[in-house]
Amino acid sequence: MAQTYNTMNTLNSGTRVGTMILDHFIMTILIMILAAPGMVYDMIQTFDNLDAQPKLFLGNLYVNIFAFSLYFNKDIYLGRSPAKRILKLQIVDIKTNRPANPLQCLVRNLTLIIWPVELIVGLTNIERRVGDLIAGTKLTTYGHEQYQTKPKWILVVIAIVISMLVTYLTMFYPIELIMNYSGLAAD
Numbered sequence: 001m002a003q004t005y006n007t008m009n010t011l012n013s014g015t016r017v018g019t020m021i022l023d024h025f026i027m028t029i030l031i032m033i034l035a036a037p038g039m040v041y042d043m044i045q046t047f048d049n050l051d052a053q054p055k056l057f058l059g060n061l062y063v064n065i066f067a068f069s070l071y072f073n074k075d076i077y078l079g080r081s082p083a084k085r086i087l088k089l090q091i092v093d094i095k096t097n098r099p100a101n102p103l104q105c106l107v108r109n110l111t112l113i114i115w116p117v118e119l120i121v122g123l124t125n126i127e128r129r130v131g132d133l134i135a136g137t138k139l140t141t142y143g144h145e146q147y148q149t150k151p152k153w154i155l156v157v158i159a160i161v162i163s164m165l166v167t168y169l170t171m172f173y174p175i176e177l178i179m180n181y182s183g184l185a186a187d
Contacts, residue, residue, distance in 0.1 A: 011141060015087060016122045019139075020115075022083035027071045034067035065172060069163035071112070075105035076159050078151055080142070090142040091132075099149050100137045102159040108135035110166065 038060040074081040079091035079099035091100040091108065100108070108131030111118060122129040127138040 011089070011126050011139065013123050013126055015089070016126050016139065017119070019081075019083045019087050019089060020119065020122060022086065023074055023081050026082045027074050030070060031067045034070075035064050038063055061172060065164050065168050066160075068171060069160065069167040072106055072109045072163040072166065073102070073159055074109060075100070076102035076156050078149060079105060079137075084139075084142070088142045089139055091137050092140050094128075094132075094136050094138050097140075100135070101152055102155040103162075104135040104137050106159040106163055108132050108137050110163075113170075 075084065075091050080089070084090060091105060092098060093100050093104065108129075111129070111131035111134065114130070118129045118131065127140065129139075132138050
């Protein structure tokens with residue numbers, strides 16, 4: 001059964017782009033579900049107090065850092081993001097052909113900040129985009145029997161902590177610096 005499926009579900013540029021777009025859509029919705037309540041709270045607080053300093057509607061900083069860091073960690077559970085599960089794909093280690101570990105998945109997804117380049121490379125090299133080349137991974141079709149493994153929970157936690165640090169340093173800390181420098185920081 002798995003062999004028949006693998007020959008029918010070949011990896012192509014449409015599948016590659018489809019998984020990138022579907023992942024982006026799913027992860028954006030997840031981030032908004034987590035971040036929106038804090039942003040709405042900030043808006044209500046600002047509009048209720050006419051003397052309040054305007055906020056950037058960032059909500060709870062820690063929740064937002066966690067929410068945005070999830071984008072970099074979309075594949076950390078056994079090398080399969082939500083879109084890859086839907087499309088029956090998996091990220092595997094190029095050397096072992098086993099599911100990529102959480103740190104490899106984090107490294108491959110950090111390059112998503114240059115997504116136009118990733119898209120072009122993904123169209124020309126269906127199995128490996130820039131992040132895959134750096135992390136030593138590739139995209140392949142999923143075969144249940146072939147890829148049975150258990151998650152490495154310690155590496156999952158490490159990947160989440162690292163991605164939260166990267167998210168803070170690249171997204172939220174610069175905003176704090178700008179707000180402090182411009183005098184817009186909350187007292």
